[in-house]
Amino acid sequence: MTLHFNDETFRGDYTYFNSATAIRRFPFPFDRDSYMYSVNIEPHPGGPAGSPFEHAFDVDEHYVSEMRDRAITLKADPLRCQSLPHMELAGWDLLELIMTAKARDYPALFELHRAGDRWHWINRPLGIEQRFTFLDPATLPCGPMEYITRQAQGDFALLDARDGNLWMDAGMITSQADWSLDFDVGMNFFEWHAPVPKAGAMGVFHKALKFLNAVTQEQSYRRLNWTMTVNPRLDTSPETYPQWGPEKRTVTAENVGTRQFLRVELQTFWRLPRSNALAFPIRCYLANLEDLCTQPKWARRLHRVMRDLDPDLAEYKGFAVNRPLIVDYLAPFDDGAPTSPGI
Template sequence: MITPTADVARYPFPLPRDVYRYSANIEPAGAPRSTEAGSWGAHRVDIDRHLRTELGERARILRADPTRYQCLPHMRPAAWEALLLCLAELAAAHPESMALCRDGDRVHWRNDLLGTEHELTVGDCDTEPLRFLGTQLQEDVVLLDQRAGQLWADAGLVTFAADWSMRFDVGMSFLQIHGPVPRVHTERIIPRAHDFLLRLQAGPGFRRTNWTLTVDGRLDTATETYPEWGRDRRTVAEGPLTEVGDRLCLRTEVQHLIRLPYSGAVMFLIRTYLLPLRELAAVPAWAARLAAVLAELPPDMADYKGLTRTRPAAIEWLRQYGGVPR
C-alpha cells in the first residue's frame, strides 16, 4: 500500500476521462475543485510548502539566463497592475502572514513567509515589477497586449516553461505562438480560445489545466535548456523500471486567465505542479486514468508533448508497481 503525501491531497489532477484530446477546458477561477485525494483551486495565486525552494530555483535560473524576463516598454503599466493585483490576492488569501498597504503611489508589502518587507513606488523606473513579482509567488506570468484584433505576448517572467521559450515568443501573437501544436487549428481550438480571450472581461477570470511528464522533478524544461534535460527522457526510458516511479513525474500546469481592468492586458498565471508516479499511485483512480490516457494517446500528440520515449516506461511501471491491472 502506497501512503498518500501532503502534495497528493492538493494536487490538481488534470485528466477527467480515460481519453485525452486538446480542448480549452476552461472553467471559472477561484472555486475549489474536489478530487479523489482532496481539493485544489481555492485561490488564483497558490502558495505551498515548496515556496522557498521554487523561488530559489527561479532566482538561480534568472542569474544564469536573464532573458527569461521580457517586458516591452509599452507593457510597464500592465506589469505594475499585474504586480499589485497578485500581491493583493496573496494578502487576501494569507492575511496572517502577508499584508499590502497602499498610499497613493507608495506601496508597503510584508511577506512573513519569506521574512521580508518592501517599499515600492508605483511607476518607479528603477523597479521591474514582474521581476519583483517573481520573488513572491510560484507562478510564471505572461502579459498579453490586445491591439488590432489580436493578442500579443509582449511581457513575461517565465522560468518554468514546458519546452517553450519566453525569449523567443516575446512580441509574437497568440495565434503564432500556438502554430506548432498539432490538431488544435484543424479542430479550431486555438481560434476559439483566441476569440474567448478577446472578449474576456475584467473580474475573477478563468482557469484551465495542461499536462505532460517530466523527469527528475525538473521545473525548468525551457527550450533553451533542452541539452540539459532532453537526455533524461532516454535515461529514464532505458534505465531500471524500478526507478521510474521516483524519476518520472506527472506535470500539471494550472493556467489562470485574467483581464487587467486598467491596462486591458490579459494576464496568464502559470503554476506548475509535479507529482512522482510513486506518489500518484497512492490514488488508484489516478494511476488507472493516467495509464489509460497514455496508452490511448495518438502518436502526434504524444510526440508534441515529449512523451514518445517515456510513456512506455510510465505505463509499464504503473502496471507492475502502481496497482494498475493489465
C-alpha cells in the first residue's frame, strides 16, 4: 500500500480528516450491540492485510501530523515523557522492537542497518537519519524511549515487572483519554486503574494482571478500548483540561455529526527481552459520527451501544453531557434489523 500523509492538525483549527480508506479500515470496537468491561485480550499475530492489525505497529496517513502534534505537546510540557532511572534498558528494548518492526513491515519508509552494536536508522517520512551505538545513550540526541516514541504513533507505557505486579515506571503519553502520566508514574496496575468504575468489582483487573504476567516474548497480544471525544484532539490530558473540557459544551444537534468523535485505542502487549518489562503501546484512532455512519452496520450498532450504555461508564468516559445528542443523531440509522455477532 502506498501511503500519502495528511497535512492536518489535532488542535486549534482541527483540520484532521479521514480518507475513505482510513474510514474503511477504522478499528470499530463493538462486536455486539451492547458494551460492558471485560478481559477482551486476544493474540496480535499480524493480519488481515490492510487492517490496522496487519503489522506490529500500524503506520497510517496520520503519521507525520501526529508526530508533529506530539512535539508541540512535549515542548509545552516535557513531563509527558518520563522514565525512572532503572527503565533505560527497557527503553532500548522498545527502540529495538519498533525499529526492527518498522523496517521489516514498511521497507519503503524505514531502514535499519546493523553491524554489531553500530546501528544506522533511516526514517524517510520524518526525514531522520541516525547512526548510533546500541545501548550507548551518549550516541542518541535523547533517551532511547523518547527517541523512538517521537517517531511512533500512539502512546507508550513501559511497565516494570516485579513483585507479581506491573509498575508504570516509564512512558511517552501525549494522546491519552484524560489520565496523567505525571500522576500515575510509579503506580502499580491496581493503583492506576482505581478510578475505573465497576471493572475492579467484576474481577477484570485481577484476571487481566494474571494474564499479562504470563505474556512471553513469543506472542504479543492486543485489546481495544474506546471513548468519545469532542473534536479530533489527541491531547485530552487532565493537564490541558481547561483547553478542551469547555469544548464539550459546544456540541449541538446541527454539528454533532462532525464534531463528536469515536476514539478507539488499539492497545498491544509486548514482553521485552533484556529488561523483562512489558511494553504497552496505546494507538489512538479517531472518526466522527458522520464518517462512521457511512458504514450502515456500524451506525446501527453504535446507536444501540450508546442508547443502552451503563450511565456510570458514560460518566467516567466523560460524554454523559452529550449522550442524548449522540443517540438522537444515530437513531435514524437504526432500522431495528438484527445484527450478527462479530465486527
